[in-house]
Amino acid sequence: MQNLDIKEQELLEAAKVATNNAYAPYSGFRVGAALRCADGSIVTGCNVENASYSLTLCAERTAIFKAISDGKLDFSAIAVYVDSDEVFPPCGACRQVIYEFSPNIPVIYGNRKGYTKTTIQELLPGAFSLSKG
């Protein structure tokens, strides 16, 4: 397990706090995400489910779309927290969306028991990309 610096710990904690707003009445799976933006600010997101299940938005994409729509395009790290004892890395759709804006970003994913620190390139080798070759 790689150690987290103080900023990364703060980011993971923000992701954990964001699980409090998860709207997950169908899965009961509470997820939070936190993005570190270039200006130092943190933008958070949670999963938002729907009775029409496929309309569900994951926490990571909620955070990224919130940040982008606020004009924040550069990110230096993303943390994801799942309120579970099991380890859950970001889903494939979220990996692709993270890659779109941050092809070198560190990704920290944690749960009640610990965390893993990796990179989006490790999670999504050979990513589909039109703009970055």
Ligand code: THU
């Ligand atoms: N979920 C996320 O928020 N992020 C992921 O990377 C994987 C899955 C959410 C979507 C849904 O609300 C619940 O977890 C179960 O799939």
